[in-house]
Amino acid sequence: MSTPATESASRVGARATKAGYRGTKVRRQRVRAAWMFLIPMLITLALVAGWPLARTFYFSFTDASLSDTAGAAWIGIENYLVFDDGNWYGILTDPVWWQSVWNTLFFSVVSVSLEVVFGIIVALLLNAEFKGRMLVRAAVLIPWAIPTIVSAKMWAWMLNDQFGIINHLLMALGLIDSPLAWTADASLSMWAVIMVDVWKTIPFVALLVLAALQMLPKDCYEAAEVDGIHPVKVFFRVTLPLITPALLVAVIFRLLDALRVFDVIYVLTSNSTNTMTMSIYARQQLVEFQDVGYGSAASTLLFLIIALVTILYLYLGRRQLGVDE
Structure with missing residues (x-):
């Protein structure tokens, strides 16, 4: 048989669970909003910095010259050692x-x-x-x-x-x-x-x-x-x-x-x-x-x-x- 104290504790627990759920939901919404603002910047950064950096990594394993980058041949780590x-x-x-x-x-x-x-x-x-x-x-x-x-x-x-x-x-x-x-x-x-x-x-x-x-x-x-x-x-x-x-x-x-x-x-x-x-x-x-x-x-x-x-x-x-x- 439930008592008034038990029912009160249950209501308190339910409110706490609901508040925790709302807090988690708000946190997820904030994370999504943050990513929405960050994604354009990350895409721009990838195009401006990431792509040239990747190309530099690639060229470091080739015998590319300034007059002919398109015809570069893969030579592995020979440029390094x-x-x-x-x-x-x-x-x-x-x-x-x-x-x-x-x-x-x-x-x-x-x-x-x-x-x-x-x-x-x-x-x-x-x-x-x-x-x-x-x-x-x-x-x-x-x-x-x-x-x-x-x-x-x-x-x-x-x-x-x-x-x-x-x-x-x-x-x-x-x-x-x-x-x-x-x-x-x-x-x-x-x-x-x-x-x-x-x-x-x-x-x-x-x-x-x-x-x-x-x-x-x-x-x-x-x-x-x-x-x-x-x-x-x-x-x-x-x-x-x-x-x-x-x-x-x-x-x-x-x-x-x-x-x-x-x-x-x-x-x-x-x-x-x-x-x-x-x-x-x-x-x-x-x-x-x-x-x-x-x-x-x-x-x-x-x-x-x-x-x-x-x-x-x-x-x-x-x-x-x-x-x-």
Whole structure:
């Protein structure tokens, strides 16, 4: 025999089940609506990026040339690695390729590290209260707003060993005795392009960090000031952990740009092996040597290296933030 308490519990259970069903239905509707908005973008992305990427993968297994891509023959992995007449051939045995890989990784690590350090410093300065702060913020964005080709050409003139203003200023200050070939000297060219890239992209990092600083709670700093904690310790114990998510976003965007860098280095140093990156190597094979198969193999390896570095960085970033997989 049922009791009033049992009937009440049954009604409560039925309402909960009905509410859960409605919640599940609403969730399914939201998922369907999300996919309806995403599908056009995914189709466009597949046509714009997916199809050329698939063609690049295909050409990397052929002997296609720039003058005859339609008559390309399938050669398997010979563009990557092949053993013939007692010797190994292919891109994986090319010392110039491995030099370009090392140059790319060195450029990426050094430039992104410097951009993060100086970007944080600039963001902290811009976050402080001072007269004319808005004007300074706008001025700081100028290097980032200048097109890369324009800024690279501008710096190429400034770094010229004959009439560049950089050498003129350094000699006037007595720091050097004779003009330096910034973009031609093997020991200086990489540092020259790193300097130009850092100058241009510091504002991007600073902008993201500044946005994070603007959202930090003020009570933490007020409590630290009352307790007499040193500002340096406050930065490393409070500020830096709170802006870490913004830093991760800034680093991943800058890392992707640095790994596929082409324009700034090509304008400053052209095809010099001292600064040749993977993108410049692939361009040289595709355009100058007109070897579409070999160049596509280089482009494919570039894509795989960037994908691997990105996945590894995101994984470590999620571990650092304590996000469950």
